[in-house]
Amino acid sequence: MTTALITGVTGQDGSYLAEFLLEKGYEVHGIKRRASLFNTQRVDHIYEDPHTEGQSFKLHYGDLTDTSNLTRILQEVQPDEVYNLGAQSHVAVSFEAPEYTADVDGIGTLRLLEAIRFLGMEKKTRFYQASTSELYGLVQETPQRETTPFHPRSPYAVAKLYAYWITVNYREAYGMYACNGILFNHESPRRGETFVTRKITRGLANIALGIEPCLYMGNIDSLRDWGHAKDYVRMQWMMLQQDEAEDFVIATGKQYAVREFIDWAARELSMELEFRGDGVDEVAVVKSVDNNVAPAVKPGDVVMRIDPGYFRPAEVETLLGDAARAKARLGWEPEITAQEMCAEMVAEDLKAARRHALLDQHGLTVPISTEGRS
Ligand code: NDP
Ligand code: GDR
Numbered sequence: 001m002t003t004a005l006i007t008g009v010t011g012q013d014g015s016y017l018a019e020f021l022l023e024k025g026y027e028v029h030g031i032k033r034r035a036s037l038f039n040t041q042r043v044d045h046i047y048e049d050p051h052t053e054g055q056s057f058k059l060h061y062g063d064l065t066d067t068s069n070l071t072r073i074l075q076e077v078q079p080d081e082v083y084n085l086g087a088q089s090h091v092a093v094s095f096e097a098p099e100y101t102a103d104v105d106g107i108g109t110l111r112l113l114e115a116i117r118f119l120g121m122e123k124k125t126r127f128y129q130a131s132t133s134e135l136y137g138l139v140q141e142t143p144q145r146e147t148t149p150f151h152p153r154s155p156y157a158v159a160k161l162y163a164y165w166i167t168v169n170y171r172e173a174y175g176m177y178a179c180n181g182i183l184f185n186h187e188s189p190r191r192g193e194t195f196v197t198r199k200i201t202r203g204l205a206n207i208a209l210g211i212e213p214c215l216y217m218g219n220i221d222s223l224r225d226w227g228h229a230k231d232y233v234r235m236q237w238m239m240l241q242q243d244e245a246e247d248f249v250i251a252t253g254k255q256y257a258v259r260e261f262i263d264w265a266a267r268e269l270s271m272e273l274e275f276r277g278d279g280v281d282e283v284a285v286v287k288s289v290d291n292n293v294a295p296a297v298k299p300g301d302v303v304m305r306i307d308p309g310y311f312r313p314a315e316v317e318t319l320l321g322d323a324a325r326a327k328a329r330l331g332w333e334p335e336i337t338a339q340e341m342c343a344e345m346v347a348e349d350l351k352a353a354r355r356h357a358l359l360d361q362h363g364l365t366v367p368i369s370t371e372g373r374s
Contacts, residue, residue, distance in 0.1 A: 001027050002026050002027070002081065003029065004029065004080065004083060005031070005073070005079035006028065006085060008084075009043060010032050010040055012042065012188060013130070021237065022046060026056070027056050027057075028057050031059075031070075031073060060073050060077075064086050065103050065107075074115050074119055081128070082127050089192075090374055091134060091154045091316075095155060097155075101155050105159035109129060109162070110163075113178065123176075126177040127177065129178065131164045133249075133319045133321060134152065134153070135161055135182065136148055137154075137316050139316075139318060139319070142318070142320055144319065144321055146247055153314040167179070179239050182247060183232055183251075184249070185227070186231070187228065188229040188344075188345070196224075197341075198349075200215065200261055201342065205349035205353040206353050206356075207294075207303050208296060209353045209354065210295070210357075211296075211356055212368070214303060216305055216306070217304055217307065218306070218310025219279070220259040221257055221317070222257065223318040224258070225321050226341065234332070246325075250323055252323075252337075254338065255319070264343075268342065271286050272286070272287040273303070277306075
């Protein structure tokens, strides 16, 4: 049986990858952080009680800032494949916590690689590093491919640049099978609530049912190449199944503005919007709406405003990937379009909003969390 270790297993990608590997018959180990509340919601459906015979999914307490902990887990698990998905992954938050982000996202990667080498597992264990299109930052070429020069624009991206190169370095210096997936933005109903797509689908679904009054956004002119996380974790696995380790760009090759994503999500909720203003001082006003779907909204309502607090000190204005190498070498192609993904996300967030509204009707409301938006 092949054994995999996933850091960041409680995150969006970690949860999809764990499911994918379990379906392939892997024994899957995941590292989760100790938290004062349960933080395993994304993997609860695949959780197996430790008393289960032949348990194939196991969680270990750990942290990418803790060398001895990582070394011990690696020694215990003896993984054939390590997927390093753990990170402080929010770009805006990295400006607030730059040192922590560097420690986890940059040095955390080194800790894992060095532990594999220290334990003498460098010829056995294959290593996947979650690299990012944020490396391109201030873009030098469009579309971006594996050979495009990097120009990171945030503490997050600079930390990930270190992680990218230390992965290449361990491959070159020690002959490790270590590779980078340079993944463009990918989303899903499991996306964290403060990333832009999920903030939009969740926010508008709540507005539709009267749970929230308005969505406050940052730079809605920003252009992104959005794929579905399910398509992208498949590629993470494929990258570790080759004869030779190689780095790959993973992207859809299609680009949209944040404003367009707001428009799609609103349409899924039967709202037609008119955008008035210029990006810095812009609002979205409801032109028409079906009250069977969005009972709390009426024409003329302002459902989106700009909050300059969400603008970043340095922005990545545009990203568009070229995944031709992944297509040619591995036959990978994305199967889910950005619009299909948006529809899926809205449907899930609308279900959650309806559950909340139903509880409310019966006097059982629990407060809805909007704290910590970015
Ligand atoms: P998430 O933010 O959803 O998940 C991040 C995971 O890392 C969570 O499990 C989190 O734990 C864990 N984590 C955070 N800090 C630490 C730490 N100090 N030690 C151990 N684990 C930690 O990210 P995604 O699933 O979206 O992304 C996965 C990886 O891919 C990340 O490295 C991200 O930077 C990278 N990436 C993501 C892209 C995307 O568009 N989604 C694109 C390109 C790269 P907890 O649940 O406790 O918070
Ligand atoms: P990004 O994703 O920074 O690309 O990093 P995010 O969804 O946070 O932002 C995308 C773009 O939308 C703009 N934006 C807003 N973003 C947020 N979060 N909140 C807002 O209110 C808002 N308004 C506009 C942003 O300025 C940005 O231009 C994601 C993460 O998953 C990284 O870990 C990963 O490496 C990259 O994608 C590829």
